[in-house]
Amino acid sequence: MIRIEYPSFPFRIREEEGREFIFDELRKVWIRLTPEEWVRQNFLQYLVQVMRYPASLIAVERELKLGELKKRFDVLVYNRQHQPWMMVECKAMEVNLDETVLQQVLRYNIAVPVPFLVITNGHYCAGFEKREQQLQLIDTLPVFVN
Numbered sequence: 563m564i565r566i567e568y569p570s571f572p573f574r575i576r577e578e579e580g581r582e583f584i585f586d587e588l589r590k591v592w593i594r595l596t597p598e599e600w601v602r603q604n605f606l607q608y609l610v611q612v613m614r615y616p617a618s619l620i621a622v623e624r625e626l627k628l629g630e631l632k633k634r635f636d637v638l639v640y641n642r643q644h645q646p647w648m649m650v651e652c653k654a655m656e657v658n659l660d661e662t663v664l665q666q667v668l669r670y671n672i673a674v675p676v677p678f679l680v681i682t683n684g685h686y687c688a689g690f691e692k693r694e695q696q697l698q699l700i701d702t703l704p705v706f707v708n
Contacts, residue, residue, distance in 0.1 A: 569608060587617075588606055589623075598652055601654060613706060619641070621639075637650035648676055648678035651681045652683075655683050689701075
């Protein structure tokens with residue numbers, strides 16, 4: 563597992579009609595604050611603040627097509643050539659990172675091939691690098707090369 567120490571960040575949270583919303587700094591929109599969204603927002607800040615991934619090269623919750631199915635990935639990081647580079651699947655903290663979660667991100671990887679795949683539930687984070695059509699477990703997130 564990859565060790566993640568989340569940075570302190572002044573998230574903007576508001577309540578509206580009994581529901582909480584969080585301001586997504588990358589998308590510049592208010593999003594319903596669910597347990598999965600809390601993990602996603604913290605992980606995004608980790609990528610931007612700690613790992614120094616350029617926010618302009620990170621896509622959040624965009625649609626992809628798997629055959630006739632429409633799905634949404636959580637986070638996709640592009641390299642400097644604007645090619646998909648790393649895909650992240652976020653789950654709520656109470657969700658175990660098991661084979662089902664890994665298979666989900668692998669299915670998304672069919673539609674959007676990337677060399678790095680990451681799954682996280684906030685507490686735990688697992689990363690994989692695709693090498694010669696095989697997954698290799700990695701112990702740190704890849705460094706973003708300028």
